[in-house]
Amino acid sequence: MSVTNQVPTNKLEVELRKLYLQWLAALPDHQNDLAAYLTVFQQSSEALIQQLGGAIAARGVWGESNFPAPTLLPLSPHFGTIYDAMQQAAIQAGIAAGLQATDVARQMLNAGLDTNFRRLTLRARTETVSAYWKNAWDSIADLPDLVMVWGTEHSPRTCPWCLQRDGMVMASPDLRDHPNGRCTPKPTLIKQVEYKGSVNAEGDIFWDPNWAQQLTSKEEGLALQS
Secondary structure: OOOHHHOOHHHHHHHHHHHHHHHHHOHHHHOOOHHHHHHHHHHHHHHHHHHHOHHHHHHHHHHHHOOOOOOOOOOOOOOOOOOOHHHHHHHHHHHHOOOOHHHHHHHHHHOOOOOOHHHHHHHHHHHHHHHHHHHHHHHOOOOOOEEEEEEOOOOOOOOHHHHHHOOOEEOOOOOOOOOOOOOEEEEEEHHHOOOOOEEOOOOOEEOOHHHHHHHHHHHHHHHHHO
16 A cells, blocks of 8 residues: 555545635635735645645645645636635635535535525636646646647536547647536647647647647658558
């Protein structure tokens, strides 16, 4: 058994959720110092990590269980024009605590930050997905042999838009799935990519001439070997 599998993450998740709920309950009293109050949560959550799992958990178990390390992740640039500042703070801290989007929405509803659970859930889910995608891109930022490939979940609920992009190379770290999307970015070795198109930051499909040149060279090499 590896060291990471021995970390008691169940207790850690429970304690992080308790910390989040305590922090959220006092959020309305911090409308004038939201940035500082978010820092309080970051420092408290990081201290909890060190106490109940330490750096081992942050490096290993989060990657295995999709439970993110408690850091203040940047949120959508739409915040400030679409979302209330307190909702922004609540979602950001909820992501840091590793809460599911529906859990974040439910606690925001209970805290009186909005009266529409569906709207809160959509906001929380959109930002949670965006944060996970950013983390995925950051993980390969210094690995030139890897590219990101669009991974589509194949289910009856998957839309045609997502199905069209399955397996395509993601050409920009700013690319994101649509709201309520279930797709995932997949780090892939360049030599293992079966190129069939790219997707730009706006989500549009295009044919990258650089990949086309690689494909031609690859086909010529195979022809010489045959």
